[in-house]
Amino acid sequence: MSTSTPIRPELREWILATTRAGHGLPAVLRLMEENGYNPRQSRSIVAEVLKVPLAALHATTQHAAAKAPQGMRTKHPEAPEVIVDGHTIGVSLSVDAPTLRVLDGILSEQECTDLIELARPRLQRTLTVDTDGRYQVDQRRTSEGTFFAINELPLIGLIEQRLSRLLEIPVDHGEGLQILHYLPGQEYEPHYDWFDPELPSFGPMTKWGGQRIASVVMYLNSPEQGGGTAFPGIGLTITARRGSAVYFAYEGGDRTSLHAGLPVIRGEKWIATKWLRERPFRNRRMA
Numbered sequence: 001m002s003t004s005t006p007i008r009p010e011l012r013e014w015i016l017a018t019t020r021a022g023h024g025l026p027a028v029l030r031l032m033e034e035n036g037y038n039p040r041q042s043r044s045i046v047a048e049v050l051k052v053p054l055a056a057l058h059a060t061t062q063h064a065a066a067k068a069p070q071g072m073r074t075k076h077p078e079a080p081e082v083i084v085d086g087h088t089i090g091v092s093l094s095v096d097a098p099t100l101r102v103l104d105g106i107l108s109e110q111e112c113t114d115l116i117e118l119a120r121p122r123l124q125r126t127l128t129v130d131t132d133g134r135y136q137v138d139q140r141r142t143s144e145g146t147f148f149a150i151n152e153l154p155l156i157g158l159i160e161q162r163l164s165r166l167l168e169i170p171v172d173h174g175e176g177l178q179i180l181h182y183l184p185g186q187e188y189e190p191h192y193d194w195f196d197p198e199l200p201s202f203g204p205m206t207k208w209g210g211q212r213i214a215s216v217v218m219y220l221n222s223p224e225q226g227g228g229t230a231f232p233g234i235g236l237t238i239t240a241r242r243g244s245a246v247y248f249a250y251e252g253g254d255r256t257s258l259h260a261g262l263p264v265i266r267g268e269k270w271i272a273t274k275w276l277r278e279r280p281f282r283n284r285r286m287a
């Protein structure tokens with residue numbers, strides 16, 4: 001098996017030395033992925049350097065993945081309601097595939113107003129991540145937005161604690177809260193929030209915190225028309241209503257979790273999005 005790009009001599013030497021030192025193939029592949037190689041590329045390179053059939057390598061890593069300790073998963077809120085620190089959150093819709101809940105009253109009116117006003121002066125064009133892990137302006141995502149660092153302000157910390165207790169996952173498994181603002185015509189076309197292990201961006205995007213496991217989209221206002229969150233695979237659209245949220249959980253590769261921020265038709269739309277990781281997350285910023 002030959003790879004499409006030549007293997008650098010230092011990399012070849014490192015693979016040989018690491019395996020001679022007693023590290024197994026899954027460990028070598030994991031280290032390569034942590035250094036930015038995508039899984040397919042790493043398997044081809046290791047197979048070529050060690051003269052192992054690619055199929056054998058694939059089987060080894062699948063077996064290792066099956067045995068690898070899993071990161072954390074969120075607890076899905078159960079209907080009819082969950083009380084967190086005296087705050088009652090209604091569960092008005094539950095879906096099994098994808099795992100999805102509509103959460104009513106997750107934020108108070110005042111919290112929604114305050115989040116909008118805190119974010120307004122910081123708004124910038126929202127970006128996405130390209131297949132190589134670089135941030136890019138993308139016609140599929142036309143909103144403006146900003147991030148808050150974990151516990152950056154008392155209100156941010158309070159909301160993070162509420163989500164942490166509701167979903168039974170530590171605050172440090174969350175990425176910084178992102179506030180998004182959409183004007184008429186602006187949208188976020190259908191996409192997945194998990195990172196695709198087959199893309200070169202997988203290594204850099206999951207280096208800190210591992211895979212994303214759940215998203216919470218909290219609505220800070222009610223657009224006059226349009227702006228719902230659609231799950232096209234199951235024909236479901238969640239209405240954006242001030243103070244409510246849609247929570248959905250997934251494993252990497254879960255195609256039922258395809259979703260979109262539909263174009264706003266009249267008025268404007270403000271949301272706060274929280275993405276959760278299987279392990280503690282250390283980077284401040286994500287697209």
Ligand SMILES: O=C(O)CCC(=O)C(=O)O
Nearest residue numbers: 188217228229260261273
């Ligand atoms: O705007 C929405 O309703 C969805 C936002 C979204 O999908 C995201 O930020 O990942």
